[in-house]
Amino acid sequence: MLDATSVGxxxxxxxxxxxxxxxxxxxxxxxxxxxxRSLVVEELRGPRVDAVVFDLSALLYLDxxxxxxxxxxxxxxxxxxxxxxxxxxxxxxxxxxxxxDVDITGMHVALGLNEALQALGIVAGEPDARHxx
Amino acid sequence: xxxxxxxxxxxxxxxxxxxxxxxxxxxxxxxxxxLKQGLGEHIEDFYDWMSHLREFSIxxxxxxxxxxxxxxxxxxxxxxxxxxxxxxxxxxARRHIxxxxxxxxxxxxxxxxxxSKSGKLLxxxxxxxxxxxxxxxxTADALMKLVFLxxxxxxxxxxxxxxxxxxASTKALLEMSTPVTPIWEGILLLPLVGxxxxxxxxxxxxxxxxxxxxxxxxxxxxxxxxxxxMDTAVANQLMKITKATQLMGCETxxxxxxxxxxxxxxxLGVSVGEVRTTAxxxxxxxxxxxAVGLDPRAMAPRG
Numbered sequence: 415m416l417d418a419t420s421v422g423x424x425x426x427x428x429x430x431x432x433x434x435x436x437x438x439x440x441x442x443x444x445x446x447x448x449x450x451r452s453l454v455v456e457e458l459r460g461p462r463v464d465a466v467v468f469d470l471s472a473l474l475y476l477d478x479x480x481x482x483x484x485x486x487x488x489x490x491x492x493x494x495x496x497x498x499x500x501x502x503x504x505x506x507x508x509x510x511x512x513x514x515d516v517d518i519t520g521m522h523v524a525l526g527l528n529e530a531l532q533a534l535g536i537v538a539g540e541p542d543a544r545h546x547x
Numbered sequence: 548x549x550x551x552x553x554x555x556x557x558x559x560x561x562x563x564x565x566x567x568x569x570x571x572x573x574x575x576x577x578x579x580x581x582l583k584q585g586l587g588e589h590i591e592d593f594y595d596w597m598s599h600l601r602e603f604s605i606x607x608x609x610x611x612x613x614x615x616x617x618x619x620x621x622x623x624x625x626x627x628x629x630x631x632x633x634x635x636x637x638x639x640a641r642r643h644i645x646x647x648x649x650x651x652x653x654x655x656x657x658x659x660x661x662x663s664k665s666g667k668l669l670x671x672x673x674x675x676x677x678x679x680x681x682x683x684x685x686t687a688d689a690l691m692k693l694v695f696l697x698x699x700x701x702x703x704x705x706x707x708x709x710x711x712x713x714x715a716s717t718k719a720l721l722e723m724s725t726p727v728t729p730i731w732e733g734i735l736l737l738p739l740v741g742x743x744x745x746x747x748x749x750x751x752x753x754x755x756x757x758x759x760x761x762x763x764x765x766x767x768x769x770x771x772x773x774x775x776x777m778d779t780a781v782a783n784q785l786m787k788i789t790k791a792t793q794l795m796g797c798e799t800x801x802x803x804x805x806x807x808x809x810x811x812x813x814x815l816g817v818s819v820g821e822v823r824t825t826a827x828x829x830x831x832x833x834x835x836x837x838a839v840g841l842d843p844r845a846m847a848p849r850g
Contacts, residue, residue, distance in 0.1 A: 503794045505756035512752065512791050519820070524796035525763060 425449045427457060431536055432464040434496070435527065439472055442480040451487060458494045466491045467530045471502030478514045485521070498522060499530045558633060565696045571689035572631045578686050579629040581679050585672050589665075590621050596664055602657055625665070628697060638700055645704025655705075659698065666694040725751050727758040727767075730832075733839040735764045735797075738828075740773035748784040752791050759795045766835040767792050770828050772803030782817040789822045798838060800824070802831035 424439025424446055434457050439446055457463055468488065470476075476484075488498045499522045503511075511518075524530035531537040562568075582589075594614070597603050607614050627640060648658060670687045673680060680686055725747075730736045735758055737751070755767060769788065774781065789799035801824045804812075812819070825831045836843045 500794075501796070505753065505760065505795075508756055508791050508794045509749070509752055511794065512787050518790060518793060521793075523794055525759070525765070526796075529763075529765075529796055 425453060427453045429457075430531065432462050433467060433531065433534055433536055434458075434463050434465070435467045435469055437469040437472070441473065441475040442484065447480070447483050447487070451490075454487065454491055454494075458491065458496065463494075463496050465497040465499065465534045465536075467527065467534075468498070468500045469502050469527055470500060470507070471504070471526070473502070473504065473507060476507050476511065478511075478516055481511060481514070481516050485517075488521070497534065499524050499533065501526050501530045558635075558638075561696070562633060565692055565699075567633075567689070567692050567696060571685075571692060572633065574682060574686040574689045575629060575631040575693060578673060578676075578680050578690075579631070581676060582629055582669060582672060583626065586622055586625055589625070589668050589672065590618050592668055593621070593661070593665055594618065597661065600657065600660075602654065606651070606653075628693065631693065641697060641700035642704040645701040646708060648701065649705045649708040655702070658701070662694055662698045666691050669694075725754050727751075727754050729758070729762045729764065730768075731836065731839070733763065733765045734832075734835045735759065735762065735767045736770070737767070738770045738773060742775055743781045743784050745784065748787060752788055755788065755792060756795060759792060759797045764797055766838045767797050767799045768828070768831045768835050769799055769801050770803040770831070771801060771808070772805065772828075774803075777808045777811050779815050779817065782812060782815065786817075786819070786822070798823075800831045800834050800838075802826070802828045 426437040428435045428437065434454075436450060436453060438450065442450075454466065458466075466488075468484070484500075488500070491498045501524050503523065524533055528537060562572075607617075624640070624644065627637060669690050673683055673687050673690070676683060724741065725737065727735055727737045735755070737755065739751075741747075758764065759767065769785070771777075771785070785801065789801070792799045799822060801819075801822060804824050804826055806826075823831075823834060825834065833843045836846075
């Protein structure tokens with residue numbers, strides 16, 4: 415069902431129906447951010463994209479500048495007509511971001527990919543808690 | 548906590564600290580055959596002295612076999628003491644004695660009085676040697692210095708074990724003070740009691756985020772009716788927690804706001820933002836059930 419379309423600079427873009435799942439790597443150094451930006455622009459030019467999910471479950475490092483860039487990217491996808499959800503923030507990253515006192519107003523976040531796809535109305539039913547990461 | 552490994556460099560250092568020269572150890576070893584002969588009697592004298600102490604019955608009356616076993620261990624201890632082979636095993640054996648004494652909670656006054664008495668008994672025996680020992684006074688000095696080193700290792704281990712006990716119980720107390728509990732599928736509850744400083748907030752955040760990931764919780768109810776003081780700092784800590792849970796896609800509902808707290812928050816100009824707050828835990832629980840897609844009114848009591 416999942417069909418990987420694009421891999422590069424540790425960023426993977428996968429289409430699930432009208433939803434684009436952007437899976438980021440361990441960090442958001444400039445090549446990764448740049449790659450994510452161009453993927454978003456590319457994919458949103460193509461067949462209809464209703465929503466973009468940013469999957470951060472592999473992300474180990476995030477500083478405040480990278481966080482700001484990420485939010486800008488999310489605002490950009492919003493302006494291109496797609497609902498935007500973040501998933502997979504690791505507890506360690508969250509604690510770090512709290513210390514940096516970042517602004518999260520207006521951010522849509524779900525616990526994991528399953529919850530995000532549910533919220534977007536793409537997947538029905540509860541995920542099995544035993545298989546949670 | 549890591550046990551200190553006493554390597555050879557450290558052994559030389561500690562012998563020097565206790566002023567135990569190679570000559571001193573040689574003197575103890577030279578006197579060993581003579582003193583070992585009288586060990587059995589020495590131990591009988593020692594326990595005879597001990598039996599007059601008030602605490603003797605606490606440690607020995609309950610089980611007669613205990614006294615026999617302890618006498619045997621004493622004999623082994625003084626044998627290695629007189630052999631004066633100061634190596635890792637020597638230190639390990641004394642640390643073991645410390646562990647045993649810590650386990651039975653032997654009071655320090657008994658231990659030190661006993662060591663002092665043992666040392667004196669050995670020195671008395673030495674003085675009664677009548678020519679069998681070459682340098683009796685120097686040997687007596689060496690024996691006492693070695694008794695002090697021996698006692699130090701034992702007491703040091705007891706102190707280390709007691710420190711560990713304290714830190715373990717502090718940790719247990721901290722665990723008990725922040726019970727983040729799943730009270731329904733997808734709903735976590737934390738009744739917050741006591742002070743809320745930055746250290747506690749960090750602990751709460753760690754526990755809560757972990758529990759959210761573990762239980763896939765979508766709502767976190769934090770009841771603050773037990774929080775002792777509400778000021779800007781505490782309010783900020785609460786907001787930090789709600790913000791952190793948001794980044795896990797989990798909504799925080801704060802319950803237990805008293806009218807006094809509500810007034811304080813308004814007066815301080817604290818903005819709760821989009822965080823939902825209620826006066827009672829019951830109301831928050833109702834909101835939480837709705838948030839996970841359940842209708843509380845449909846859960847009618849059985850007729």
